[in-house]
Amino acid sequence: MASSSLFQSLPFSLKTTKPYALPKPAANFVIRAQSPLTQNTNAASSASKHRRPADENIRDEARRINAPHDHHLFSAKYVPFNADPSSSTTESYSLDEIVYRSQSGGLLDVQHDMDALKRFDGEYWRNLFDSRVGKTTWPYGSGVWSKKEWVLPEIHDDDIVSAFEGNSNLFWAERFGKQFLGMNDLWVKHCGISHTGSFKDLGMTVLVSQVNRLRKMNRPVVGVGCASTGDTSAALSAYCASAAIPSIVFLPANKISLAQLVQPIANGAFVLSIDTDFDGCMQLIREVTAELPIYLANSLNSLRLEGQKTAAIEILQQFDWQVPDWVIVPGGNLGNIYAFYKGFKMCQELGLVDKIPRLVCAQAANADPLYLYFKSGWKEFKPVKSSTTFASAIQIGDPVSIDRAVHALKSCDGIVEEATEEELMDATAQADSTGMFICPHTGVALTALFKLRNSGLIKATDRTVVVSTAHGLKFTQSKIDYHSKDIKDMACRYANPPMQVKADFGSVMDVLKTYLQSKTH
Numbered sequence: 001m002a003s004s005s006l007f008q009s010l011p012f013s014l015k016t017t018k019p020y021a022l023p024k025p026a027a028n029f030v031i032r033a034q035s036p037l038t039q040n041t042n043a044a045s046s047a048s049k050h051r052r053p054a055d056e057n058i059r060d061e062a063r064r065i066n067a068p069h070d071h072h073l074f075s076a077k078y079v080p081f082n083a084d085p086s087s088s089t090t091e092s093y094s095l096d097e098i099v100y101r102s103q104s105g106g107l108l109d110v111q112h113d114m115d116a117l118k119r120f121d122g123e124y125w126r127n128l129f130d131s132r133v134g135k136t137t138w139p140y141g142s143g144v145w146s147k148k149e150w151v152l153p154e155i156h157d158d159d160i161v162s163a164f165e166g167n168s169n170l171f172w173a174e175r176f177g178k179q180f181l182g183m184n185d186l187w188v189k190h191c192g193i194s195h196t197g198s199f200k201d202l203g204m205t206v207l208v209s210q211v212n213r214l215r216k217m218n219r220p221v222v223g224v225g226c227a228s229t230g231d232t233s234a235a236l237s238a239y240c241a242s243a244a245i246p247s248i249v250f251l252p253a254n255k256i257s258l259a260q261l262v263q264p265i266a267n268g269a270f271v272l273s274i275d276t277d278f279d280g281c282m283q284l285i286r287e288v289t290a291e292l293p294i295y296l297a298n299s300l301n302s303l304r305l306e307g308q309k310t311a312a313i314e315i316l317q318q319f320d321w322q323v324p325d326w327v328i329v330p331g332g333n334l335g336n337i338y339a340f341y342k343g344f345k346m347c348q349e350l351g352l353v354d355k356i357p358r359l360v361c362a363q364a365a366n367a368d369p370l371y372l373y374f375k376s377g378w379k380e381f382k383p384v385k386s387s388t389t390f391a392s393a394i395q396i397g398d399p400v401s402i403d404r405a406v407h408a409l410k411s412c413d414g415i416v417e418e419a420t421e422e423e424l425m426d427a428t429a430q431a432d433s434t435g436m437f438i439c440p441h442t443g444v445a446l447t448a449l450f451k452l453r454n455s456g457l458i459k460a461t462d463r464t465v466v467v468s469t470a471h472g473l474k475f476t477q478s479k480i481d482y483h484s485k486d487i488k489d490m491a492c493r494y495a496n497p498p499m500q501v502k503a504d505f506g507s508v509m510d511v512l513k514t515y516l517q518s519k520t521h
């Protein structure tokens, strides 16, 4: 590549900054970062500090200002998942093809041109990503698209469908850590404090953006469909609605929360309530998408994981690029645990950090095929028939991403744990009592943490991140049942039911005095 064309197509313009030593156009050069203070990194900090003209929106502004960089420099394609790099197979597909499985029927993975990305050193990427946080520059105001070069480098900014998802709070669980675990470096990554209330937004912005692009290219995509335990369908229908793309969702009848059910209904999706479980819905959507021009939006589609992996990058960024010891992720269909691994691994390979954390995947005991596989010493995988769990979004017995999860866990010395219904509900209530308001799936992850602390594997001083995957407000019925002590065979040890009191001053004073006395001892 000629040096001048490289200069023009850098991910951010360096042209107006102090003298920059342009590298010789050698094949294997690495571009080192400038001081962040001298960077001209995006539209918000570009030459003009004036507000954009009143008749221009942020998409127009991006079209005018953002360099048409990454369309040329970086690229990605589908390849068979975990294919032997030394084998002679050259099977690969453009991301503009509609393909979910390899020729052999295995999973696919999005493979980035790592050589192109490696032309920029770790400091460069750290500075670039840091420079985009907290801005409204299209599309970098999103925590996903602020890493666009690593996600979907070739998509045009105009085609992106984003709600500025990501950049979620990394919450220091000070009281919970101290009170229940004797830990002072415990964090909860609140991926559920998001546009539709779960981490699915991170993947869905990528998938729906790509569909938007395909439709503009007149590819045969009439609608987008998924099977769901509630969160994927909520995210899919919201992103589709904002881009006027039809969405179709297959839901297991009576197995998702009311708050989740109402989301696709309100967003205008075509909602099918099917008398089966999630695995049954997944089977059906796979058959249907093979027959009809409906694009598959579940995480079997590896595009989704490109967005989800940015949560891992964000965690490192929020720790100022220091690596935590442990990251605990609740697992169901098992795409997310691999997405976290991939995000961390890319940061290591591209020199942003020098190691990756150990991952823990946490499952509900009522839907624990990965846990059983792990406990067998990875000998034999058997899908299970899942049973009802309060962690309803992970009630999945035959996860499509099993191979991805096993690869991720083996590569980082990972662990699988499980939680009974009582354990996960108690952990949820304990977390809530310290000011959080978490979903039951996060309760599953916290139970795993309790167990690993008790066994001594996770030490009191280990920096540990628990990934909270959905907003607690989606799961209020389970909290009401727990605090009403209305759950069969469950002690509900941390229940805090409201006190019924007569409407007179004396009665109110009596209960208040008793309460205050209990607090002063």
Ligand SMILES: Cc1ncc(COP(=O)(O)O)c(C=O)c1O
Residues within 6 Å of the ligand: 198, 229, 231, 232, 299, 330, 331, 332, 333, 334, 335, 336, 337, 393, 394, 439, 441, 469, 470
């Ligand atoms: C709230 C919540 N937590 C965790 C998961 C598990 O994620 P994954 O299916 O990627 O393992 C899901 C969906 O499956 C979910 O909706």
Ligand SMILES: N[C@@H](CCOP(=O)(O)O)C(=O)O
Residues within 6 Å of the ligand: 226, 227, 228, 229, 230, 231, 232, 233, 297, 298, 299, 300, 332, 333, 335, 393, 394
């Ligand atoms: N919890 C998921 C289950 C489907 O997972 P996906 O990541 O494969 O879409 C949901 O909310 O539907």
